[in-house]
Each structure stands twice: as C-alpha cells, then as structure tokens.
Amino acid sequence: MAKELDVLKLQPGGNPGISLVTILFDGTNFLSWSRSIKLALTAKMKLSFINGENKKPEKNAKEFEQWIRTDSMVASWILNSIKREIADCFMYTNTSRALWKELKNRYGQSNGPMEYQLKKELSAVIQGTMPLFAYFSKIMRLWDELSCITPTPSCTCGNCTCGASKESARIKENDQLI
Structure with missing residues (x-):
C-alpha cells in the first residue's frame, strides 16, 4: 500500500506545463520519442500509469481523487511532449493510459x-x-x-x-x- 501511495505522489517540481523530453513527437519519431517518455516516466515513478499496471480505483476509494490528479499530470506531460498540431487530436482522451494506447496504435505499429x-x-x-x-x-x-x-x-x-x-x-x- 505504501508503494501505491508513492506512485500517486506528485513532486513539487512537477507541473502540467512541462515537457518530459527535449525533442517533441512530430509524427515520424515515435520509437525514439516513446523510449524517452518511458525513461522520464520511470524516473518520476509514473510509468505504471501508461503501461496499465496502475489501474483507476473505484470512485468511492480513498485514493480516487489523488489518482485522477496524478493521471491528469501524466497525460499533460505526454501532451506537452507532442507537437501542438498532433496533440490537439488527443486532447479528449480520458486517461493517460488511453492516450498512450491511442498514440501507440496510431504511430507505433510495426510495419x-x-x-x-x-x-x-x-x-x-x-x-x-x-x-x-x-x-x-x-x-x-x-x-x-x-x-x-x-x-x-x-x-x-x-x-x-x-x-x-x-x-x-x-x-x-x-x-x-x-
């Protein structure tokens, strides 16, 4: 339980306006960009939000509100790491996991x-x-x-x-x- 609460904790330096990576996703660099995002989220102990390990709790659970805040922060970080014209297409995804899956489905397919x-x-x-x-x-x-x-x-x-x-x-x- 303590580990779960650590994952939900937001650090003072983290804000929704930052980009996690130096090179924005432009529609052609998904592999290297996604690797950079995963490294950054791992460093912030937030990778579990996009890989499906940290699932949304029930609305009546005590950690529900904190999960929503943290998930919104992760989604903001990802969106701010994408060129604006692409990010606009993903603004209305419900969770950071849904956002990541949509990006991966659209741009990360092996072909x-x-x-x-x-x-x-x-x-x-x-x-x-x-x-x-x-x-x-x-x-x-x-x-x-x-x-x-x-x-x-x-x-x-x-x-x-x-x-x-x-x-x-x-x-x-x-x-x-x-």
Whole structure:
C-alpha cells in the first residue's frame, strides 16, 4: 500500500506545463520519442500509469481523487511532449493510459514500409568524413530502431528450450551482418 501511495505522489517540481523530453513527437519519431517518455516516466515513478499496471480505483476509494490528479499530470506531460498540431487530436482522451494506447496504435505499429526504410538507411550508411564514434552511433541507433519494429519469435515454453531466443539472436545477427 505504501508503494501505491508513492506512485500517486506528485513532486513539487512537477507541473502540467512541462515537457518530459527535449525533442517533441512530430509524427515520424515515435520509437525514439516513446523510449524517452518511458525513461522520464520511470524516473518520476509514473510509468505504471501508461503501461496499465496502475489501474483507476473505484470512485468511492480513498485514493480516487489523488489518482485522477496524478493521471491528469501524466497525460499533460505526454501532451506537452507532442507537437501542438498532433496533440490537439488527443486532447479528449480520458486517461493517460488511453492516450498512450491511442498514440501507440496510431504511430507505433510495426510495419513493412518502416522496416524497409530502416534497412535501406542502414545499407546506405557510409563513414565518409564522420568520426568513427558518430558513424558507429548512427548504425547502432538504426539497429536498435529496427529491432524494436521487427517481429521476433518469443519463448512460450517458459524455460527457453524451444530455441526462440537463439532464433531471435540469429535474426538480429543476420540483419546486422547484411
């Protein structure tokens, strides 16, 4: 119970007018933006509001009002981290969880064209005059984005004897080799 109350607590420096991230979501940078938002919400102990772990209490529960205030703060932070013309489309979502799900459904879907674009970008990367660290960072960013949208087999047996983790690693290594 004490842990639940900590999650509902708002810090004095947190206000609804701030943006959690330095680069706003513009409709094309969902993967990196959503990762930044998740990191920021984790640091503020509020990730559970968007991932579904912290559910809305019943209206007669003593923590209902505090949950509403905290959830509204989380929704405000997310909306302030989105370019205004996009944020306006999501102003009337009821909870931060509903807002996050809507954003994820609209912009975070794994799809063939995005995978193709990332693979095309990877194949065109050349070091040229870039310092080695910048070149390597660019490749790593593209690989990380690709691994986020590429469907990979997951273990269903519980003890990883099915080989799913080996197959997943093989797919990633193959992509990186190419």
